[in-house]
Amino acid sequence: MDSTDLSVLNAAIEWLHAGRRTVLATVVETWGSSPRPVGAWLAIRDDGQVVGSVSGGCVEDDLIARIRSGELLAEDVPELVTYGVTREQAARFGLPCGGRLRLVIEPAPEVGLLEELRARIHAKRLTVRELDTCSGRSVLRDATRGETFFFDGRLMRTLYGPRWRLIVIGAGQLSQYVCEMALAADYEVVVIDPREEFAEGLANPAITFRRDMPDDAILDLTVDAHTAIVALTHDPKLDDMALLEALKSPAFYVGALGSRTNSAKRRERLALFDLTADEIDRLHGPVGLFIGARSPAEMAVSILAEITAAKYGVPIVQKRAFAERERAERHTLLDTMSSACRA
Structure with missing residues (x-):
């Protein structure tokens, strides 16, 4: 594209x-x-x-x-x-x-x-x-x-040329869609993945592929305020390594793939390292806007949409509103079950 x-x-x-x-x-x-x-x-x-x-x-x-x-x-x-x-x-x-x-x-x-x-x-x-x-x-x-x-x-x-840069951790199928869309949006795209199974990288000469460890690569890339970083391996050993450096960087966006439960556990792990609460709060996780996405292509749309909002300083309220609604529905369900048990 x-x-x-x-x-x-x-x-x-x-x-x-x-x-x-x-x-x-x-x-x-x-x-x-x-x-x-x-x-x-x-x-x-x-x-x-x-x-x-x-x-x-x-x-x-x-x-x-x-x-x-x-x-x-x-x-x-x-x-x-x-x-x-x-x-x-x-x-x-x-x-x-x-x-x-x-x-x-x-x-x-x-x-x-x-x-x-x-x-x-x-x-x-x-x-x-x-x-x-x-x-x-x-x-x-x-x-x-x-x-x-x-x-x-x-x-x-x-x-x-590439006024903005996107660093992607992981070279799986979801990353391929994210990278193609980012290229179309005028990003310079860098993919980092040291795993042997992904040694071939992404088959697009416009994408820079690196096989070093994510934390080392991020430090070497000299991240600035025009850089977004998104971790998509779904492997805590790789994603967390990248996030430890990404959250301390000036990157305008840092996100990581995972469910709400896994994202909460990730924040608990990150708190064990030399990250402040404010730095951990910068993490967008689960990554992407909630649009009901199911396929990798649809998930890529939601991720690029959230990155675009962060790029232009648009408040990302949609995901928060969904989380609040989900929490309210869960409490309603628990109250209903509790009432049924008392009856």
Whole structure:
């Protein structure tokens, strides 16, 4: 599965090599309720074919019409285009009430630079592409995870590559689904599993596979606040080793597979080591939002959903509410049984 960014990049390179005129459009500013964030982009071929998205679809329709008419291909340097300025435009382009967005339109992207950008992404190098909208010239440089999208009316700096990282303990079937979904969500993915039975790792060259012990690997990987760690072996000897280091790290999310009973026992074991109560409270276990998942693919959806909520600082209340409801139902059942026994 390709991320949206990489899909746009691949399409643009393919079309340019085939001799087709290709336009890139990037969201640089938004006001109000806009459908897509800054940095979102798409590629449009001269016949109207599109890969990527900058809105819910209606802005794309207008861009397609303008490229088919030749309007967007008439210039050699980028231009700024704003949608949703008036109530009529917002209605016409399907933007939410009061929503506006501004795009930078690049009518002549450099295929060589786009190929270099793709190579950097494949090499897992976080990269900034800086575009001078007055000249249309772009340059690439290495970036850090703390950098963000930038636009000052002339210079546009866009980040590409693994801005976020997911470390998975265990290379089983559930891990495979989690890793594939994480790759599609633009994570750099690292899998750690020292077990001989999983020596082949995951059959995806985009995933880094390590066979050292989980605690050593986590220390070596220099975990930062853009890293999530999830333990999925269901083997306490491996999962707990990883959690001992993960819970002391700056990782924005730490989770572990297991039932509520096993998760409670895990917390008791972790309390025997040099972890504070606050560090143990950081653990998401059972891992994932409660959605009634039964298959590995459905469980992976719940895990990525919870990681996404933690990534954006969204309070994870759904699982707590379910636990409280389950506890209330259990007490009701016990009261009913007690009453029946007294009768």
